[in-house]
Amino acid sequence: MLGATISTLMPTLLPEVIKDLKGDMAPEEIEKAGAVINAMFLYGWMFGGFCWGMISDRSGRKNTVVFSTACYAAFALLTVISPSWQWLVLFRFLSGFGVGGVIVTTTIIISEAWIPSRRSVAIGLLTICFPVGVFLSGAITYWFSDWLHSFLVSVFPLALSVIGHWILEEPEVKNEASSNPQKENLKALFSDAHIKNILVGSVTFGAMLIGLWAIFSWLPTYVQQLIVNSDGQKERSIAMMSLAGAALVGGSLSGWFIRLAGWKISMLLCFAACFIASFFLFKFTSSFSWLIYLESGILGFFFGVSQGILSDYISKVFPAPIRATATGFCFNAGRLFTATVVFFVGWLVNTLGGYGNSIFTFSFVFLLGFAATLLIREKPPTDS
Numbered sequence: 001m002l003g004a005t006i007s008t009l010m011p012t013l014l015p016e017v018i019k020d021l022k023g024d025m026a027p028e029e030i031e032k033a034g035a036v037i038n039a040m041f042l043y044g045w046m047f048g049g050f051c052w053g054m055i056s057d058r059s060g061r062k063n064t065v066v067f068s069t070a071c072y073a074a075f076a077l078l079t080v081i082s083p084s085w086q087w088l089v090l091f092r093f094l095s096g097f098g099v100g101g102v103i104v105t106t107t108i109i110i111s112e113a114w115i116p117s118r119r120s121v122a123i124g125l126l127t128i129c130f131p132v133g134v135f136l137s138g139a140i141t142y143w144f145s146d147w148l149h150s151f152l153v154s155v156f157p158l159a160l161s162v163i164g165h166w167i168l169e170e171p172e173v174k175n176e177a178s179s180n181p182q183k184e185n186l187k188a189l190f191s192d193a194h195i196k197n198i199l200v201g202s203v204t205f206g207a208m209l210i211g212l213w214a215i216f217s218w219l220p221t222y223v224q225q226l227i228v229n230s231d232g233q234k235e236r237s238i239a240m241m242s243l244a245g246a247a248l249v250g251g252s253l254s255g256w257f258i259r260l261a262g263w264k265i266s267m268l269l270c271f272a273a274c275f276i277a278s279f280f281l282f283k284f285t286s287s288f289s290w291l292i293y294l295e296s297g298i299l300g301f302f303f304g305v306s307q308g309i310l311s312d313y314i315s316k317v318f319p320a321p322i323r324a325t326a327t328g329f330c331f332n333a334g335r336l337f338t339a340t341v342v343f344f345v346g347w348l349v350n351t352l353g354g355y356g357n358s359i360f361t362f363s364f365v366f367l368l369g370f371a372a373t374l375l376i377r378e379k380p381p382t383d384s
Contacts, residue, residue: 002157003069003099004133005140006076007045010092011038012137012220012240013147015232020147021085031221035346037089038217042339044093048100050329053108055101057322061109062168064101066161072098073158080151103130107311112171119312121255127308131247131300134216138241142234194326197317200376201310201330204267207369208306210338211274214362215299217342219243222355226288235288239296246297247304254308263313264373270306271370274299278363282356341365 010017014034022033048068056064075094082088106126114122140150190198220236227235257266281295318326345358352358 001129001133001136002153002160003072003102004130005137005153006072006095006133006151006157007041007099008134008137008216008240008244009140009147009150009153010041011217012141012236013150014038014221015224016145016147017088018085021082021088031346031349033085034221035343037085037092038346039339039343040089041092041096042213042217042342044096045100045103046096046339048097049104050100051097052101053104053326053329056105056108060170061105061112062164062170064105065109065168066164068098068101068105069157069164070098070161072096072102073154073156073161074098076151076154077158079154080148109168109171111312111316119316123255123308123312125252125255127254127311128248128251128304130307131244131251131304134244135241135248138237138239138244142237142241145233194318194322198326198329200372201313201317201326202333203372204369204376205310205330206333206337207271207365207372208274208303208310210341210365211278211363211369212303213338214341214345214359215278216243218345218355218359219296221346222282222359223288223292225355226285226292228288239292242293242296243300243303246300247307250301250304250306251308252304254305255312257305258309258312263309264376266309267306267373268370270302270309271366271373273302274306275363275366275370277302278360278366282360282363285356 014037015030017037018030018033022029048071052064052068072095075091075098079088079091079095082091107123110122110126111119136153140153144150219239223236223239224232254266261269277295277298281292281299285292285295341362345355345362348361349355349358352361
């Protein structure tokens with residue numbers, strides 16, 4: 001939850017942050033500076049997901065959850081004292097590095113601690129913590145206009161990492177799996193037994209992430225562009241809270257979607273709904289109105305459902321010795337493209353005729369995810 005708050009505070013506060021650190025700039029320069037800040041955070045997230053996943057398979061789940069939490073919290077707190085925007089970019093990269101580890105290792109520790117019959121619901125409940133954090137970031141920026149004060153929320157995850165050191169327990173399945181160290185390496189990950197699942201997981205998760213983060217990162221700025229006679233602070237915050245609040249509901253229902261419709265049909269529905277909602281939000285909207293909140297909510301709902309479904313599916317298809325490494329790879333392979341897309345959304349705004357056109361152009365990735373989902377089997381090959 002707190003990792004999500006740190007992740008999405010910056011996109012919501014981006015206009016104020018850039019103005020404070022770089023002064024008054026032409027709109028084109030603001031867009032490019034924002035593109036660098038947002039993209040570098042996601043690049044850090046990607047590398048963090050890879051690295052912390054491998055560390056987790058070697059050093060245990062508990063330690064990686066604790067230290068990755070401390071990592072993102074400490075560097076997010078340093079953001080408050082950034083002497084220049086270049087330092088802020090560095091701190092955002094390192095904050096993303098920690099968040100990437102938290103997302104992977106918390107999913108793994110829950111999937112290994114829960115019994116299989118209840119695991120889908122447990123991971124669904126874990127998944128909704130992310131939209132809760134996004135909602136919290138919207139609430140913070142709604143009430144606090146000073147971005148420096150907003151980032152002081154980083155104190156809480158830093159304290160939580162200390163508490164976690166004392167109260168978290170290592171899942172027993174990890175201790176059993178570590179007796180076979182030969183499998184705990186990248187060769188096992190890319191063996192014939194797992195390569196298909198790696199490709200499937202990377203494409204489906206990557207497609208959703210690209211669309212999700214293009215919207216998460218630039219929705220506040222898009223809303224700002226539509227507003228006349230207002231600084232847009234509250235409208236940006238409400239749009240993010242609408243997106244996150246609906247994602248919270250969707251994530252909480254993801255386990256039941258799996259039970260009622262199955263993994264494959266549920267994911268097809270999510271990809272289709274996200275593309276249609278993006279079309280209406282970014283192509284049919286020419287001025288600000290309450291419909292933006294409704295359309296953001298529809299997108300958020302199916303984002304939430306998809307994240308719970310994908311987290312549950314991917315955590316089932318790999319054996320325990322390489323589970324965290326494999327999950328980290330699937331979660332973050334698409335993030336290389338995601339970060340690049342987030343960068344180009346801001347960079348190509350003028351070329352493509354505004355934020356709406358720019359964001360919607362990259363929403364076609366939902367159709368790629370839809371096509372990839374059609375090609376895979378309904379049930380995971382393993383469920384250990």
